[in-house]
Amino acid sequence: MARFNQILRTYLSFRWLKRMMPKSLYVRTILILVIPTLLALAVATFVFFDRHWYTTTTRLTHAVAADVGVVVELLNQAPSDEDRQAIRTLAEHKMDLTVSFKQAAKISNKERRTINPLRDLLRLALKERVNYRTHVDMRHAPDTVGIMVEVPDGLYTFTVPQRRIYTPTTEVFIGWMVGSSILLSVIALLFMRKQIRPVRRLAEAADAIGKGQDVPWFKLEGATEVRQASAALMVMRDRVRRTMAQRTAMLAGVSHDLRTPLTRMKLQLAMMPETSQTRGFQSDIADMEVMLEAYLAFARGEEAEGTSPTDIGALLTDVVETIKRQYDTVEMVAPVTNVCTSVRPNALKRCVSNLITNAVRYGNHASVSMVLRDQVVDILIDDDGPGIPEDHREDVFRPFFRLDASRNMDTGGVGLGLTIARDIARAHGGNLVLETSPEGGLRARVWIPV
Numbered sequence: 001m002a003r004f005n006q007i008l009r010t011y012l013s014f015r016w017l018k019r020m021m022p023k024s025l026y027v028r029t030i031l032i033l034v035i036p037t038l039l040a041l042a043v044a045t046f047v048f049f050d051r052h053w054y055t056t057t058t059r060l061t062h063a064v065a066a067d068v069g070v071v072v073e074l075l076n077q078a079p080s081d082e083d084r085q086a087i088r089t090l091a092e093h094k095m096d097l098t099v100s101f102k103q104a105a106k107i108s109n110k111e112r113r114t115i116n117p118l119r120d121l122l123r124l125a126l127k128e129r130v131n132y133r134t135h136v137d138m139r140h141a142p143d144t145v146g147i148m149v150e151v152p153d154g155l156y157t158f159t160v161p162q163r164r165i166y167t168p169t170t171e172v173f174i175g176w177m178v179g180s181s182i183l184l185s186v187i188a189l190l191f192m193r194k195q196i197r198p199v200r201r202l203a204e205a206a207d208a209i210g211k212g213q214d215v216p217w218f219k220l221e222g223a224t225e226v227r228q229a230s231a232a233l234m235v236m237r238d239r240v241r242r243t244m245a246q247r248t249a250m251l252a253g254v255s256h257d258l259r260t261p262l263t264r265m266k267l268q269l270a271m272m273p274e275t276s277q278t279r280g281f282q283s284d285i286a287d288m289e290v291m292l293e294a295y296l297a298f299a300r301g302e303e304a305e306g307t308s309p310t311d312i313g314a315l316l317t318d319v320v321e322t323i324k325r326q327y328d329t330v331e332m333v334a335p336v337t338n339v340c341t342s343v344r345p346n347a348l349k350r351c352v353s354n355l356i357t358n359a360v361r362y363g364n365h366a367s368v369s370m371v372l373r374d375q376v377v378d379i380l381i382d383d384d385g386p387g388i389p390e391d392h393r394e395d396v397f398r399p400f401f402r403l404d405a406s407r408n409m410d411t412g413g414v415g416l417g418l419t420i421a422r423d424i425a426r427a428h429g430g431n432l433v434l435e436t437s438p439e440g441g442l443r444a445r446v447w448i449p450v
Contacts, residue, residue: 065125105155198222
């Protein structure tokens with residue numbers, strides 16, 4: 001049980017990490033490039049300070065502390081002022097130590113606390129090498145360090161050039177590390193941006209083709225795999241177009257061949273005396289024409305229509321007003337304004353019109369509304385009719401499937417209305433689903449990306 005809890009906690013922690021990760025490929029690539037660079041910079045800097053800088057600075061500070069200790073001991077043991085002056089001159093010329101002395105002076109007890117690793121290293125070295133109380137002043141003078149040594153009869157002040165205790169390789173190293181890292185990161189980001197651009201173009205083209213928009217051939221760029229995927233997408237687009245064109249041409253021929261005998265039959269029936277039998281034949285021929293037109297409309301689709309920016313709210317209002325001339329039981333809920341997207345207006349009108357017609361045919365009241373959510377617009381058609389059982393809500397989208405087994409087109413139509421409506425919605429990159437309506441009947445939800 002404890003092992004299971006540990007595995008569960010590990011899994012949840014990874015899920016949290018996944019949620020925190022950016023979704024964009026470009027941002028993830030930036031992280032892949034930048035994070036290792038920053039880690040390498042941090043490790044190199046730590047190793048530098050821990051090894052090179054610390055070792056070098058420790059040796060320099062101990063050398064300065066040893067020189068100070070020797071000079072202090074020599075000055076204390078010098079028998080005369082001339083000897084002391086000679087020692088000071090020698091220290092200045094040979095050790096770069098400028099020495100001054102104040103009789104009966106003391107080191108101030110009010111020592112200012114500052115965080116300076118160089119000062120701390122120098123203080124530790126002086127403590128080891130000098131047998132007197134010392135004080136380090138890092139701001140003694142420009143480019144110098146002041147070292148004060150308190151002896152029994154006064155105070156020695158040593159002025160030491162910073163170059164003796166400080167190596168400039170620190171700034172040089174950090175500057176080169178940071179500068180080169182920034183330069184290489186910028187070059188890598190520019191390169192990755194150029195590599196990701198074809199992937200974005202491929203995604204946009206695939207999305208546009210999925211919405212039924214016309215996508216011309218574009219220049220193949222990027223890595224070999226991206227070029228292959230782009231070429232395959234455009235070849236697939238051409239194959240789909242050829243298939244649709246062949247199907248449309250074939251159905252146009254079928255339409256011509258079937259309409260000709262139907263027209264002859266209608267003419268022959270028109271010349272025959274009207275009887276109950278001829279009236280039945282005429283009704284059958286009319287049904288066949290309706291079925292033929294519905295089948296051709298389903299197979300042909302709306303491929304010939306181009307896309308254009310359309311106000312979805314205005315389109316819905318226009319469709320509802322048109323249907324209200326025949327059915328006064330449909331109403332339009334206030335639509336969302338200024339929702340424009342590229343669609344095939346006539347195809348979308350046909351989709352919505354089929355759904356509204358079904359709603360007013362099977363219910364006593366129908367309402368049309370739209371909701372905008374997360375770059376998607378929902379078109380909702382609700383009715384108060386008997387609805388469709390949940391186990392048949394996917395079946396009704398199959399061509400020529402009807403819940404009414406009588407096959408009477410006055411009660412159930414041909415069985416292509418919902419199929420055509422879903423095809424149109426999917427051709428726009430959306431979908432059509434059936435749900436239970438708050439009014440008690442059926443809700444048809446058409447969602448279109450905007």
